[in-house]
């Protein structure tokens with residue numbers, strides 16, 4: 001494409017098999033006030 | 048839902064439901080203002096851009112839409128998975144006492160408005176048992192040793208780590224420990240211990256000496272910088288590439304906080320998290336509406352500097368600019384947010400259970416205690432309910448799947464309602480997300 005460059009093809013709305021709940025709780029990672037989820041890691045390596 | 052913005056010379060387009068990210072040209076950027084009305088778009092933009100170009104860009108937009116990665120469908124989540132909340136993380140307040148007197152401390156000198164008290168071993172063990180018992184199928188459990196200043200109760204920390212390791216063997220759970228410390232009591236033995244036993248170490252210092260000393264004081268009202276900087280450096284060196292964060296706070300007194308972040312980076316600290324103070328407007332250091340434009344600009348400056356440092360090989364990592372566009376957590380996690388009161392609880396030295404460390408001391412928010420367990424089920428349900436899909440402000444917010452719905456404690460402190468997000472927090476969060484994504488776009492352009 002000439003006008004639009006794909007930086008990331010997201011699959012956030014494909015949720016099958018997701019939601020295992022093993023990922024880290026946001027506030028544990030560093031900030032303790034203004035937690036964000038986008039910067040956390042997924043721990044579900046089987047997916 | 049889409050969101051588009053211009054930052055550092057890049058035009059960026061986000062598709063919110065799929066998480067797709069695009070870099071677009073200016074013509075496409077402007078066309079999108081009119082989408083789906085092509086006639087009106089061409090009419091208004093034909094003097095500015097070549098019609099053939101507009102036509103091409105329009106087709107590209109349509110193609111992405113047809114592929115389901117632009118204007119994509121809403122995320123359909125299973126209700127029961129959203130409500131499946133065993134506890135997996137605990138903030139263990141091993142010390143409600145502190146050896147510093149920081150001006151902005153939400154814990155009132157470590158005591159959280161209560162008595163100064165240290166957790167005893169028995170209470171700590173009960174807390175660990177409680178976590179295991181309430182963790183259901185979850186394997187990875189997290190404990191953050193917190194305070195006050197947790198190193199004032201270091202012997203108990205060591206015993207509790209040992210106890211949890213014993214219980215791991217019989218329960219097949221895996222514990223991950225974090226310590227959040229002001230650094231004052233660090234010595235070689237403690238540094239070695241923390242390095243060996245903690246999955247993450249969070250070290251508090253605010254940045255430049257004058258910034259730090261303005262707020263972070265000793266009991267005798269002296270600046271703490273000279274007492275902590277070498278110890279924190281030593282801890283950081285010992286950690287090397289293992290997880291640790293330098294954690295600072297900025298206030299109205301240092302709206303130019305990017306200088307504090309860069310000062311920490313210049314000192315060689317690899318991972319830095321400098322966060323806005325949480326304070327109500329009656330405090331003279333509180334952030335207020337009139338600071339927002341300056342602060343947004345400051346994040347933008349920091350993002351540009353961050354890229355410069357990266358280019359020169361002086362990489363450092365700024366917590367809120369971390370973003371994994373390809374991986375990152377699944378939609379369930381993004382919807383449930385910080386997990387306070389559901390996946391996450393805080394336990395005080397006397398065994399009371401609160402939704403998170405920021406609520407400790409607010410009596411209306413006591414969930415229960417270690418002896419009797421969770422007593423206030425209604426409160427727990429309130430926390431479970433305020434996920435992204437239930438909050439009006441969040442539902443229509445483009446940043447929702449990056450943010451997760453903001454901090455309940457901030458919402459409560461400012462709006463007296465855990466389901467109404469704190470506006471200044473939202474504005475800053477959105478700017479941080481825009482910066483984090485711009486950084487990824489810029490990196491792909493290199």
Ligand code: SF4
Pocket residue numbers: 440441442444445446447448450451452453454468469472473474476477
């Ligand atoms: S930025 Fe604010 S409105 Fe948007 S999702 Fe986060 S808390 Fe909700």
Ligand code: SF4
Pocket residue numbers: 027032033034035385386387391402403404405453454455456457
């Ligand atoms: S309520 Fe705020 S401080 Fe508490 S866990 Fe959530 S984001 Fe963190």
